[in-house]
Structures are given as C-alpha cells and as structure tokens.
Amino acid sequence: MIEETARDLNISRIREDFPILSREIRPGVPLIYLDSTATSQKPRQVIEAMDEYYRRSNANIHRGLHTLAEEATAAYESARERIARFIHARVARELVYTRNATEAINLIAYSWGRKFLQEGDLVILTEMEHHSNLVPWQMLAAEKNLRLEFIPVREDGLLDLETYQALLELRPKLVAFTQMSNVLGTINPAKELIRQAHQVGALTLVDGAQSVPHFPVDVQDLDVDFLAFSAHKMCGPTGIGILYGKEALLQEMPPFLGGGDMIRKVHLRSFTPNELPHKFEAGTPAIAEAVGFGVAVDYLAGIGLESIAVYEKELIAYAMERLEEIPGVTVFGPPAEQRGGVTAFAMKDIHPHDVAQILDTYGIAIRAGHHCAMPLHEKFKIQATSRASFYLYNQKEDVDRLVEAIYHVKHIFGA
Amino acid sequence: MDDLYREVIIDHYKNPTYRGELDPHDISFEDENPLCGDQIRIDIRLDEQGKVSEAAFSGHGCAISQASADLLLESIQGKSVDELKQLTKQDVLDLLGIELTPVRLKCALLSLKVLKAGVYGVNQATDSLVEE
Numbered sequence: 001m002i003e004e005t006a007r008d009l010n011i012s013r014i015r016e017d018f019p020i021l022s023r024e025i026r027p028g029v030p031l032i033y034l035d036s037t038a039t040s041q042k043p044r045q046v047i048e049a050m051d052e053y054y055r056r057s058n059a060n061i062h063r064g065l066h067t068l069a070e071e072a073t074a075a076y077e078s079a080r081e082r083i084a085r086f087i088h089a090r091v092a093r094e095l096v097y098t099r100n101a102t103e104a105i106n107l108i109a110y111s112w113g114r115k116f117l118q119e120g121d122l123v124i125l126t127e128m129e130h131h132s133n134l135v136p137w138q139m140l141a142a143e144k145n146l147r148l149e150f151i152p153v154r155e156d157g158l159l160d161l162e163t164y165q166a167l168l169e170l171r172p173k174l175v176a177f178t179q180m181s182n183v184l185g186t187i188n189p190a191k192e193l194i195r196q197a198h199q200v201g202a203l204t205l206v207d208g209a210q211s212v213p214h215f216p217v218d219v220q221d222l223d224v225d226f227l228a229f230s231a232h233k234m235c236g237p238t239g240i241g242i243l244y245g246k247e248a249l250l251q252e253m254p255p256f257l258g259g260g261d262m263i264r265k266v267h268l269r270s271f272t273p274n275e276l277p278h279k280f281e282a283g284t285p286a287i288a289e290a291v292g293f294g295v296a297v298d299y300l301a302g303i304g305l306e307s308i309a310v311y312e313k314e315l316i317a318y319a320m321e322r323l324e325e326i327p328g329v330t331v332f333g334p335p336a337e338q339r340g341g342v343t344a345f346a347m348k349d350i351h352p353h354d355v356a357q358i359l360d361t362y363g364i365a366i367r368a369g370h371h372c373a374m375p376l377h378e379k380f381k382i383q384a385t386s387r388a389s390f391y392l393y394n395q396k397e398d399v400d401r402l403v404e405a406i407y408h409v410k411h412i413f414g415a
Numbered sequence: 416m417d418d419l420y421r422e423v424i425i426d427h428y429k430n431p432t433y434r435g436e437l438d439p440h441d442i443s444f445e446d447e448n449p450l451c452g453d454q455i456r457i458d459i460r461l462d463e464q465g466k467v468s469e470a471a472f473s474g475h476g477c478a479i480s481q482a483s484a485d486l487l488l489e490s491i492q493g494k495s496v497d498e499l500k501q502l503t504k505q506d507v508l509d510l511l512g513i514e515l516t517p518v519r520l521k522c523a524l525l526s527l528k529v530l531k532a533g534v535y536g537v538n539q540a541t542d543s544l545v546e547e
Contacts, residue, residue, distance in 0.1 A: 349429075350478075351453075351475075351476060351477035351478060352477075353453075353476075353477035353479070353519075353522065354420070354477045354478045354479070357419065357519065358420065369450065369452070370452060374452075377452075383452040383453075383454075383475060383476075384452050412420050412425065413420075413425060413429075413478075414425070414429070
C-alpha cells in the first residue's frame with residue numbers, strides 16, 4: 001500500500017533531509033518520532049537557510065539603507081510572498097507574521113473582536129477546539145459579555161452539523177473552528193461550514209495549525225475570512241506563525257501591539273498606523289525564522305501537499321488497523337478516511353504518562369496528556385490519552401515499532 | 416526504565432493498601448496536577464495524641480503518582496502532625512527508590528503536596544510546600 005505511493009514520495013530520500021532522524025535516543029536505540037502534531041522536525045534545508053542568514057545577511061529589516069538591511073528585508077518579505085502562494089492568498093499583504101497560530105487567534109480576538117463585537121453577540125466554536133481557539137474567546141466574552149456556543153462533537157469524532165444549523169439561526173457574528181482536530185484527527189468540512197456561516201452574515205476564522213502543514217489549503221477556494229497557522233508544525237522554526245485575513249477586514253481592524261514598524265508617523269500624543277501588513281507587526285520580528293518558514297513552504301511545495309496527504313492517510317489507516325488489534329487499546333475519533341495523521345488512544349488501566357515513558361525507552365516519542373483540549377477529553381470522559389502522530393518522514397516500520405513497544409507496556413503492567 | 420517501573424511500584428499501583436476515603440476525618444485535601452490531570456485526595460484520622468491512626472487516598476493518575484501516594488500513606492502511620500510537616504521531597508524519593516525526570520517528579524510529589532496542604536490548612540497544593 002505504502003510501496004505504491006513510494007513512486008510519488010521517496011520516503012528514504014525525505015528521511016535523509018531530517019538530520020534528527022538519524023539520532024539515537026540511547027546507544028543502539030534510534031529515534032522514532034511520532035509527535036509531529038506537537039511540533040514537526042526540521043529538514044536541513046531550513047536549518048541551513050537560517051544558519052546562512054545569520055552568517056551572511058543578519059540585520060534589522062525595513063528602513064536600513066545598507067546592504068545587509070536590504071538583504072534581510074528582501075528575505076523577510078520574499079518569505080511572506082512564498083507563504084502567501086502556499087495558501088493561495090490573493091496578495092502577500094494579507095499575511096501578518098505572528099509568533100504562532102495562538103497569537104494569530106489572539107490578534108483577531110483583541111483587534112477585530114474588541115472593535116466589532118458588542119454585548120450579547122454570539123461566537124460559535126466547536127467542542128474539539130485546542131485551548132488556543134477557546135481561551136481567547138472566553139477572555140473576550142468575559143470582557144464584553146459575549147455569548148459562546150459550541151458545535152458538539154459526536155461519539156464518532158465528527159461535528160454535529162444539525163446542531164450547527166440550529167446555532168446559525170441565532171445569527172452568530174463569528175464562527176471559529178479548527179480545520180483538523182489535534183486529538184481526534186478529524187478533518188472538518190471547512191468549506192461547507194464557512195459557506196453556511198456566510199449565509200447568515202457571520203465571519204469565519206479557521207485554526208489551520210494542523211491542516212496547513214498536512215494537506216492543500218486554499219484560502220480563496222475556502223473563502224475563509226481569517227486563517228491562523230504556525231511554522232513549527234510544518235517543517236519550519238518555532239517562534240513564527242501567520243495570520244491570514246481578507247484585506248478589507250484587516251484594513252478595518254485597529255493595531256494589536258504598538259511600537260516600532262507598525263507606525264507611519266508618531267507624535268508625542270498620537271500616531272498614524274502603518275499600512276498592511278506592517279500595521280500588525282510591532283517591534284523587530286523573527287527575521288531568521290521568517291527565512292526558515294519560507295524555505296519550509298518551498299520544501300513542502302516541492303514534495304507536494306497532495307502526495308503528503310495521500311501518504312499520511314495510508315500511514316494512519318495502517319496505524320489504526322494495527323492499534324485496534326491490540327487487546328485493551330481503544331482508539332478515539334473517526335475512521336481513517338475522515339482524519340489526518342493523528343491518533344489518540346487509551347490503554348485499559350494504564351495511564352498515558354506511563355505509556356509514553358515506557359515507549360521512550362524504545363526511542364519512541366509520543367505525547368501523553370490532554371493535548372491542550374481538556375473539554376474534548378471531558379466529553380469523552382477520559383482524563384488523558386496517548387497520541388501518536390505522523391508526518392511525511394514517518395514510515396510503516398515506525399507503526400510496527402510502536403505496536404511492539406505497546407505490547408512491552410502491557411507486559412510491564414501485567415495486562 | 417526497568418528501575419522506574421520496578422515491581423514494587425507496579426504492585427502499589429495495582430494493589431494499593433490505602434486506597435479509599437475516610438468520612439469523618441480530621442484532615443482532608445484534594446488537588447490535581449494540571450499538567451496531566453492526575454488527581455489525589457487524602458483523608459487522615461488522628462488519635463488522641465494527635466498521631467495518624469488511619470489514612471486513605473483516592474483519585475486517579477499514572478502509576479508513579481498513585482504508587483507514591485500509597486507508599487507515602489504507609490510511611491506516615493503513627494506520625495504526629497509536626498512530623499508530617501517535616502516531610503520532604505527526598506522522603507518520597509527514598510520511598511520510591513528511583514530516579515525521576517522533572518516531569519515525573521511532579522507525579523511523584525503530588526501526594527506529598529496534597530498531604531502538606533491539608534496539614535497546613537492552605538487552599539492550594541503548591542510546589543513551595545515540598546521544596547527543601
């Protein structure tokens with residue numbers, strides 16, 4: 001099955017691009033990295049580009065007139081243009097650099113939300129949101145007395161779209177949801193959710209932290225109003241993310257943070273904001289990280305997001321099949337066809353922390369806990385889960401090693 | 416690792432001696448480790464001399480947190496409240512007899528934090544309660 005896509009995707013060549021994959025966790029125990037949903041590993045192309053930037057071109061951007069400043073500015077802005085093409089944005093100025101997806105969502109809440117939402121206004125979220133698309137709205141709701149409603153998650157891990165219809169009749173001002181759950185792996189029907197929200201006059205915000213790295217996301221085709229995502233989950237560095245917003249909306253929004261670079265003119269008692277996207281980028285940004293982000297999207301686009309998505313789907317189908325065969329293991333979420341490369345599972349009478357710790361002795365990196373989605377775990381009446389996630393550099397053998405190690409966990413616990 | 420999950424820990428996790436709740440009790444406290452959701456409640460009864468006569472824990476969590484709670488309650492039988500106040504992180508580590516990473520240390524120390532918060536009558540089981 002996987003051999004078939006190997007024609008499109010040369011996995012062993014891809015693996016050679018990621019230096020960390022040749023690391024041994026202890027002598028003779030190679031790393032098996034199954035935690036890309038938390039953060040992806042970085043190809044040498046990204047690492048080298050950032051290194052090269054610091055060695056050759058490092059300078060502060062904008063306004064500098066010397067060669068280095070010009071090179072740094074060009075590299076920073078060229079990365080923005082390539083990321084814009086990656087998500088099919090109309091123009092690069094619709095992309096604001098942020099620290100990460102979380103900051104991008106906070107930016108929307110603070111800037112757009114504070115200006116355009118009034119007491120009693122309704123914001124619709126879902127029960128499967130990461131805390132990053134939950135807490136900013138709770139904070140704003142407390143401040144402005146907003147109403148929050150949630151599209152329920154069904155037993156099978158999919159959104160309850162009938163309840164969504166009913167909620168839309170309450171005339172929400174904003175519908176904000178994740179395109180792919182970081183726990184269940186569920187891929188939500190974003191285009192349809194957005195179309196229906198627009199029909200009742202609501203704006204839409206998509207948390208793309210898990211989707212943009214793993215399958216093609218086209219903001220114009222989705223017609224999404226705001227999209228947030230992070231570089232570090234898509235082969236890029238930590239410390240940088242993107243807020244995409246339709247230009248007309250970003251124009252109407254007040255600045256988020258004040259400081260240098262976000263202004264056109266400053267007097268002692270007043271300022272005029274800079275034009276897009278700089279209006280939202282106060283202070284010296286993460287320049288080397290932008291350079292790395294640009295190379296990361298080049299890298300992913302070079303391989304092809306379609307191929308990556310197909311390959312991950314095959315991997316996750318195989319992983320779920322193998323995991324479900326193990327007595328005492330419960331896999332949460334929808335079938336492989338409706339999910340990305342993530343699987344959360346529980347082992348009967350064995351806590352996920354113990355699972356993760358024992359797997360680590362076999363060099364296997366998974367995540368254990370509530371994965372920043374406590375309400376979702378409450379819903380499924382579990383304290384925590386173990387989560388294995390896959391990316392383009394994982395292989396079928398990784399799944400086999402995971403399954404073997406889970407049998408060792410069972411053995412240690414006499415289960 | 417074989418050390419971390421040595422038999423005594425698995426045994427205390429699977430067959431705890433002090434699991435349960437005491438009602439009425441003289442001291443009771445409950446808290447959780449927000450990192451992983453491990454939760455522990457400890458109930459204590461004192462005799463006329465103010466020494467621990469009965470102790471029980473309830474809650475849920477990983478093998479390390481639950482086993483350390485059982486071992487801790489075993490060790491405090493007959494101790495005075497003043498002696499409970501003197502308990503340190505090292506006492507729990509000695510009971511477990513294993514090396515722990517910083518993350519797992521939080522699991523191991525949850526029961527001691529809960530115990531000391533109850534003994535001191537504070538409203539939260541903070542790290543400062545178990546610092547040396």
